[in-house]
Amino acid sequence: MSLLTKHHTHLEAQTLAAKKAAKILGILSTKEKNDALHVLANHLEKEYKRILEANNKDIEAGRDKEYEAAFMDRLALSKERIIEFANGLREVAALEDPIGEEISSWTLDNGLKVSNVRVPLGVIGMIYEARPNVTVDATGLALKSGNAIVLKGGSSAIHSNKAIVDVMHEALEKTTIPKEAVQFINSTDRKTTQQLFTKKEHIDVLIPRGGGSLIKAVVDNATIPVLETGVGNCHIYIDQEADADKALSILINAKTDRPAVCNAAETLIVHQRWLNENKQGLTDALKAHNIAVHGDSMIVDAIPGAVLAEEMDWEKEYLGLEIAIKTVDDIDEAIQHIEDYGTKHSEAIITEDQSSARKFMSLVDAAAVYHNASTRFTDGGALGFGAEIGISTQKLHARGPMGLSALTTSKYCMTGSGQIR
Amino acid sequence: MSLLTKHHTHLEAQTLAAKKAAKILGILSTKEKNDALHVLANHLEKEYKRILEANNKDIEAGRDKEYEAAFMDRLALSKERIIEFANGLREVAALEDPIGEEISSWTLDNGLKVSNVRVPLGVIGMIYEARPNVTVDATGLALKSGNAIVLKGGSSAIHSNKAIVDVMHEALEKTTIPKEAVQFINSTDRKTTQQLFTKKEHIDVLIPRGGGSLIKAVVDNATIPVLETGVGNCHIYIDQEADADKALSILINAKTDRPAVCNAAETLIVHQRWLNENKQGLTDALKAHNIAVHGDSMIVDAIPGAVLAEEMDWEKEYLGLEIAIKTVDDIDEAIQHIEDYGTKHSEAIITEDQSSARKFMSLVDAAAVYHNASTRFTDGGALGFGAEIGISTQKLHARGPMGLSALTTSKYCMTGSGQIR
Numbered sequence: 001m002s003l004l005t006k007h008h009t010h011l012e013a014q015t016l017a018a019k020k021a022a023k024i025l026g027i028l029s030t031k032e033k034n035d036a037l038h039v040l041a042n043h044l045e046k047e048y049k050r051i052l053e054a055n056n057k058d059i060e061a062g063r064d065k066e067y068e069a070a071f072m073d074r075l076a077l078s079k080e081r082i083i084e085f086a087n088g089l090r091e092v093a094a095l096e097d098p099i100g101e102e103i104s105s106w107t108l109d110n111g112l113k114v115s116n117v118r119v120p121l122g123v124i125g126m127i128y129e130a131r132p133n134v135t136v137d138a139t140g141l142a143l144k145s146g147n148a149i150v151l152k153g154g155s156s157a158i159h160s161n162k163a164i165v166d167v168m169h170e171a172l173e174k175t176t177i178p179k180e181a182v183q184f185i186n187s188t189d190r191k192t193t194q195q196l197f198t199k200k201e202h203i204d205v206l207i208p209r210g211g212g213s214l215i216k217a218v219v220d221n222a223t224i225p226v227l228e229t230g231v232g233n234c235h236i237y238i239d240q241e242a243d244a245d246k247a248l249s250i251l252i253n254a255k256t257d258r259p260a261v262c263n264a265a266e267t268l269i270v271h272q273r274w275l276n277e278n279k280q281g282l283t284d285a286l287k288a289h290n291i292a293v294h295g296d297s298m299i300v301d302a303i304p305g306a307v308l309a310e311e312m313d314w315e316k317e318y319l320g321l322e323i324a325i326k327t328v329d330d331i332d333e334a335i336q337h338i339e340d341y342g343t344k345h346s347e348a349i350i351t352e353d354q355s356s357a358r359k360f361m362s363l364v365d366a367a368a369v370y371h372n373a374s375t376r377f378t379d380g381g382a383l384g385f386g387a388e389i390g391i392s393t394q395k396l397h398a399r400g401p402m403g404l405s406a407l408t409t410s411k412y413c414m415t416g417s418g419q420i421r
Numbered sequence: 422m423s424l425l426t427k428h429h430t431h432l433e434a435q436t437l438a439a440k441k442a443a444k445i446l447g448i449l450s451t452k453e454k455n456d457a458l459h460v461l462a463n464h465l466e467k468e469y470k471r472i473l474e475a476n477n478k479d480i481e482a483g484r485d486k487e488y489e490a491a492f493m494d495r496l497a498l499s500k501e502r503i504i505e506f507a508n509g510l511r512e513v514a515a516l517e518d519p520i521g522e523e524i525s526s527w528t529l530d531n532g533l534k535v536s537n538v539r540v541p542l543g544v545i546g547m548i549y550e551a552r553p554n555v556t557v558d559a560t561g562l563a564l565k566s567g568n569a570i571v572l573k574g575g576s577s578a579i580h581s582n583k584a585i586v587d588v589m590h591e592a593l594e595k596t597t598i599p600k601e602a603v604q605f606i607n608s609t610d611r612k613t614t615q616q617l618f619t620k621k622e623h624i625d626v627l628i629p630r631g632g633g634s635l636i637k638a639v640v641d642n643a644t645i646p647v648l649e650t651g652v653g654n655c656h657i658y659i660d661q662e663a664d665a666d667k668a669l670s671i672l673i674n675a676k677t678d679r680p681a682v683c684n685a686a687e688t689l690i691v692h693q694r695w696l697n698e699n700k701q702g703l704t705d706a707l708k709a710h711n712i713a714v715h716g717d718s719m720i721v722d723a724i725p726g727a728v729l730a731e732e733m734d735w736e737k738e739y740l741g742l743e744i745a746i747k748t749v750d751d752i753d754e755a756i757q758h759i760e761d762y763g764t765k766h767s768e769a770i771i772t773e774d775q776s777s778a779r780k781f782m783s784l785v786d787a788a789a790v791y792h793n794a795s796t797r798f799t800d801g802g803a804l805g806f807g808a809e810i811g812i813s814t815q816k817l818h819a820r821g822p823m824g825l826s827a828l829t830t831s832k833y834c835m836t837g838s839g840q841i842r
């Protein structure tokens with residue numbers, strides 16, 4: 001379905017079109033939305049070659065710019081990855097529709113019926129970096145939750161993203177969702193992005209997804225409410241009473257399973273006494289996984305090859321096989337260090353002492369706190385949410401992995417027969 | 422209980438003290454918090470004379486400045502009003518404690534226990550105008566929900582607010598709540614307020630409560646997340662199929678019951694056909710309640726004394742016995758007018774046509790939508806929430822009347838036995 005025939009190039013026209021489309025999309029039935037997601041999935045699979053051709057342009061440009069291998073990995077698409085994207089949309093179609101859910105309802109003594117129902121936010125502005133999968137994932141979650149979406153991806157993936165959106169637009173023509181519900185900002189200039197940050201009259205929320213500097217740019221410049229996602233300077237605290245096997249296994253998993261993601265550990269805080277008894281085990285484990293160590297003076301003495309940590313090491317997301325290690329005299333010092341340097345994402349204590357665990361879990365201020373488990377579980381998929389639009393590290397609206405319901409708001413619907421106060 | 426003995430005069434020290442106090446307050450038991458609220462209530466009643474003396478200074482200063490009568494009314498305290506404040510605190514003590522509530526919990530296949538629990542936001546910055554009752558109400562709600570509060574009231578009530586906080590501080594000395602959990606910014610200069618708007622490292626959320634210009638100043642200048650409250654340009658739409666008695670009774674109630682509050686009606690939208698049949702009834706009702714009318718040309722013709730509305734009349738909160746009236750040809754025009762001029766607060770349709778009612782309720786984007794009832798019910802007390810910190814007109818976090826749970830966030834607590842991914 002199409003609301004506008006003329007091709008709009010300007011941001012104003014695009015965000016307005018998204019707002020109008022959101023009105024139609026917001027009241028579609030669950031079946032209409034699910035059918036559309038399947039049409040999108042099938043069409044992406046059918047047109048995978050066009051997407052790969054566009055992706056090649058981005059890959060070539062990336063090679064010219066000598067991007068890092070990990071970056072190129074995330075950018076590169078394949079037939080298999082496009083099938084994964086399509087299957088992701090089918091999974092979103094299978095999720096329960098949050099829209100229309102009656103959160104609560106009651107009747108006042110005067111007979112006025114009160115019903116608080118879940119409704120879409122309206123228009124979501126998605127600002128992200130070089131992962132073309134976000135173009136598909138975010139669109140799927142937005143449409144399922146009845147929201148229009150304005151996509152602003154990174155310049156390094158612009159051909160891939162454009163091709164994906166073109167294919168999705170063709171697919172939407174065959175559905176009851178207006179294709180204007182998906183808007184792609186085909187521009188890499190800073191001015192357009194700035195404009196997007198302040199289009200409060202058309203966009204209801206901005207969701208930045210990417211590195212720390214991207215997120216900071218959005219938070220600092222947006223006048224639209226922001227759902228802050230993802231910066232994770234996560235800590236593992238190995239307490240005096242930690243079981244050595246659990247501690248080392250969790251540490252290595254949290255650090256090395258996928259070092260580039262936000263729920264990976266960046267700093268180890270270790271109780272002095274535990275360190276004294278487990279120096280060799282810790283050294284061996286770090287060495288076996290090629291983890292470079294930045295530590296305080298006690299760590300430099302204890303672990304061969306460790307270099308003295310600077311202030312910035314406590315603040316940094318290494319996102320690779322490096323770790324900062326700090327020794328503490330007690331749990332309070334560990335909690336204070338997390339308070340000073342943490343990003344309120346995921347924090348873990350390893351201990352067999354239940355009262356220390358309780359203290360840590362209640363005093364550490366983060367989206368997720370762990371006792372004897374890896375921080376890697378802070379993830380919509382791992383927690384069974386099906387799909388996530390990002391991991392919120394803020395306190396308002398949604399905290400932790402955000403699924404479909406984070407893309408909704410509520411509305412009080414009052415039905416009366418003339419009630420007055 | 423007291424954390425700091427030295428008297429701190431600077432904002433930085435005050436907000437830091439609030440943050441430290443929040444850590445202690447956040448893990449107190451329900452009983453400790455409720456006991457403290459009763460101590461506060463009793464002490465306010467006992468020391469009412471000191472508060473009235475301070476209030477007199479504000480009243481005298483207000484007379485010198487020739488404030489409006491309604492403003493002076495809201496500023497003036499009495500023994501009875503202070504007893505009301507104290508009883509308000511006792512009512513908050515009687516409300517269920519949201520903190521510690523397990524919102525959801527489940528166990529992953531690997532045995533990891535996941536529990537999502539409700540926790541305090543931390544520190545609330547409350548920015549408000551000349552109602553000393555907010556000083557007590559907001560403090561009660563903050564403390565009950567485990568949050569410290571930084572109070573910045575209007576300069577016209579500064580003596581009253583200071584005296585109330587002094588009395589509350591004395592009372593807190595006798596409780597397990599650190600008195601630093603309640604901070605009063607004893608300053609009226611703009612620079613201090615600006616500093617408060619950006620103390621992101623100490624304050625978790627700002628709640629402005631007052632007129633439109635206050636709220637706009639906070640939203641435009643804050644870098645801390647804001648819970649936007651209260652501007653209400655509310656509409657009553659009288660549909661073609663409206664019952665005349667219901668329509669007039671609801672209109673008069675919404676306009677005149679308490680014209681200065683945010684859920685009062687400011688604009689009437691009326692279907693032409695209904696107007697033609699009910700011209701006299703509408704005219705009589707408005708006249709009987711001394712309501713001045715700003716209308717479009719059809720209204721100027723229909724209602725004696727009506728003056729032609731200007732653009733600003735459609736945007737304005739009159740907060741008094743004035744109303745803007747627009748005629749429409751159909752419900753779509755009414756919905757569009759609300760879209761263009763509404764503030765997403767409370768909007769009502771009066772009709773006997775169920776399908777028009779459904780259309781209005783689903784398409785109008787507001788915190789509360791009404792069918793055949795007065796907009797005056799958008800209120801924490803009226804809806805049975807016990808007490809409210811304000812009425813949110815934003816979509817994120819909380820929408821509509823905000824009770825205790827709007828002052829909380831959530832935290833995932835994961836308990837394992839060595840689980841890794």
